[in-house]
Structure formats: structure tokens, C-alpha cells
Amino acid sequence: MTTTQLITQIRKKKSFLCIGLDVDLQKIPKFLLETDDPIFEFNKAIIDATHHLAVAYKPNTAFYEAYGIKGWQALEKTIQYLNTNHPEIFTIADAKRGDIGNTSSMYAKAFFEDLAFDSVTVAPYMGKDSVEPFLAFQGKHTILLALTSNQGAFDFQTKIIADKEVYKHVLETSKTWKNSENLMYVVGATKASFLGEIREIVPESFLLVPGVGAQGGNLQDVCKYGMTDNIGLLINSSRGIIYASTEVDFASAAAKKAAELQSQMTAILEA
């Protein structure tokens, strides 16, 4: 999916909501555990109930790997279900990968070609030649960890190198990499006040923003400092939506939570 197509979807749906599909078998409704593939059945129900409210879905691969082969199969079925039934949805493999060149190429192949995700999250620590193999895939997007939503972000990301923070070096340096037009960035909603300075460095890039809701980030602040003429934001909510209820009404409860966020987004977009 191209960035232009993503922007069109955001304007059409009046939503820049991304729903995180982080499926924990201990948190989903018990009756689903009796089905053949509880992870996929959960995802399918959530997608069916919320696809008109969201422009993106983001499975975090950790939650699938934790269940071994069955988890990996559920991930495959989920992305196939999305690509088959909702090709207009932007898909994000939240995998936070990154390795030396030939190895990053294997990861890129896995997520962009075999699983056919539109994008994948990538860690920047190993630098240029660990990220460029992802950027080489045309029509695909690489979402680089810049300033993450967790407390540990202050361990290294906000430390000062020369005259600026590490994450700003990541932003600036990444712009010099080949095919950098395929880059997006992860910026946590818990760091909304940093967004003004981030926009000075990457005025147009899409930002994937986790941390609204459960982690304490505020939607209005994120939009105030981070929104561009083309929106430039995907706001992710995972637990706040998918675990709204653990009963048989879980999908409609998820839709209700998604609708709440989506209506706030509509108000912001129409303001």
C-alpha cells in the first residue's frame, strides 16, 4: 500500500486508528479456547467488529511466537484474512527486527513477501546496513523505532550526543539512507511533548504512535504536536480495545472502544 492510499483511507474513514492484535490466551474469552484456533478466531471476531473504525492492524509477533507453530500459523491466517477481506487496511508486523545486512534481508523477505505485510517495525541500533535491506522493498514501509513509549526510552534514546538526543540522531541519520522515503517512525504517545521537535526533523513522515490509553498517552496532545496536513499519524491501541471484555460480547465491546477513539479522531479531523 502506498502512503497516498493510506491517507485516502484515513480521510474516508475519518480515523487514523491502528488496533494492536496482541493476543494472550490468558486474556481472551474462555469459550474461544475450545475452538481449533483460538488466536485466529479472536482476531477474526475483532477484525469483523472493528474494520470500519480502523485503518490499520498491528499484530505484535511476540504474542504469536510465544505459542510456537500454532502461534505462527495463527499469524499467517490473520494476515491472510486481512489481505483477502480488507485489502484497504494497512498492516503492520510489530516485530522490532534488525540484524546485519544479509540477515535483515531474510527478515524483510519473511514479513514483506511471505506474510505480505505492508510494513514492519525495525530497531535502529545496528545502523544503516541493518535497515536498508527493509527499505529496498518498494511499496512497503519500514517503521523505525525512534522514541518508544516505555520508561526505558530514557536509558539511551534521550541521552545527548554532541548537541542532541540519540533519537534525533536516529531520525536525521535515517533520512540519509537509501529509499528513506519508505520510512515511518515509532514515537510513543507518552512522549507527546517531544513531537514538536520531532516534526522539525521529519515534517512529513507517518508516525506510528503507541501508548494512548493503557500506557497513559493523550490523543489530543499527540494530534496537537504531531499532526500534519496529511495527518501523518497512526494511533495504536492494543489492550484498551481488544480486552475491553472477556465475555461473549468481546467483539462488540472492542468495537465500542474503537468507536470511541474513532469519534475523537473524527472530531479532530473535522475541527
Place this chain on the structure above:
Amino acid sequence: MTTTQLITQIRKKKSFLCIGLDVDLQKIPKFLLETDDPIFEFNKAIIDATHHLAVAYKPNTAFYEAYGIKGWQALEKTIQYLNTNHPEIFTIADAKRGDIGNTSSMYAKAFFEDLAFDSVTVAPYMGKDSVEPFLAFQGKHTILLALTSNQGAFDFQTKIIADKEVYKHVLETSKTWKNSENLMYVVGATKASFLGEIREIVPESFLLVPGVGAQGGNLQDVCKYGMTDNIGLLINSSRGIIYASTEVDFASAAAKKAAELQSQMTAILEA
């Protein structure tokens, strides 16, 4: 496996060789492609031919994920084969994971409990709460990316924060994390001259050292600057060993290459 047990194995085998099981179906002998599980058959033959020469094996997960379900199954069979037949071998999941707390816990569960690896490589960019969930597993080891072997290491890792390089902050800060005794570090052989200063910060920790051979690193230099009284080094070679031949003699050719490195290690250990 405890660090003491690892040191005992190194002294017994007179080897601190780690063999990287980075299986690319385009590089393995063609006749293996006709078997039911070419990746596992390749690994099994390499392990059978080299297990007396190496103390550790390191599958890089990218090469398994690239083949989807079949790749993941081959990874499971490989670690099971190692744990069943060679429980004295130290196993490393080269996964370079790292995420916010609850998500890192899922990765730790996947690699330490379900797959039963002794250790996993983890990226430091997201800081303390992204690494501590791995450190919480007793008897398991977390191998933190410090100074990697690739050119991109100079993009961020060697930049100066205040008075020292980012990777030194990673080393120093990680020592303050809970259960930091379970830490090891990745330091590329291509950066051997940095090892003296690294040893000032982490005098005892084991270092996993990739980059000898194909990437140009030198074994003697690594040992000169990095070896401790308890050795403290695992030297990894992947392509240089496992792709020594692409014919039917691939396993014996791999053993020959492994034996060359192991005999150099023996000489160093006996010097």
C-alpha cells in the same frame, strides 16, 4: 546451563567455538532439498559432524522465519535435537528481540521456556524495562547487543554521549539492571581493538563474538584483548563453516573448517 558449566565445557573441549546455523536453502547441497525437512537435515548433519569441536550453536531466527511454518518447525526440531543429544552444548537463539515489558516477557517465554534455548540475543535500544523480562529467567542468559560487527555500528553505537560512546553507556547501564549477572554481550570481532576498553567495563562477562572469518575479524586479536581467566569468549562462525562445501561432503567440510578454528583456540588456551 550455568556460566560455570559453560567454562567447564570450554576447558574440556579446548574450544570456545560457536557455530552459526544460518540455513539458506539456496546455499545448502541440492540433494538435501529432496528430503522432507532440508533445513533440519542440514543442521543435523552439521551438528553430528562438529559437536565435538564447538561449545555452542547459534541459529539466527531470521533464516527460519523466512521459511514460515516449515522454518519454525525446523528451528524447533533443531533445538530439540541439540537439547536431547547434546545437553552439554550452549544454545543461543540469535533473535535480537526487545520490546516493552509485557511483550518482552512473551519473547522470553518463547525462547527460554517453549524452545528451551540457554540464551537469546537482545537489542538494547528500548532500555531497562525491555531487557529485564529476559533477565528474570534464572539459569538463562541474555546476550545484549553492545558493539556489533557491521559497518552500521558506527552510525549510533560509537557516537559519544557526554564523554563516552553509546555502546559503553549500554554496557555500564546494563550492569545496574536487575539480574544483570545473567548478561552476556555481543561484540563484533571486526572491532577487536575496542575490546580492551570493553574489558575495563565488563571484566568478567562472556562476550559472543561474531565476525571472525567472512567479515574479516581476527581470532588472535580478539583473544589478545578480550580473553579473561575464565576465557569469557564465544567466537561465532556461521557461513565460513556451514557453507564450506555445497556437495555431499558438506558436513565433513564443515567439520574440517571447525577443526581449524578449534585447533587455533587450543593453541591459544595452551599458550
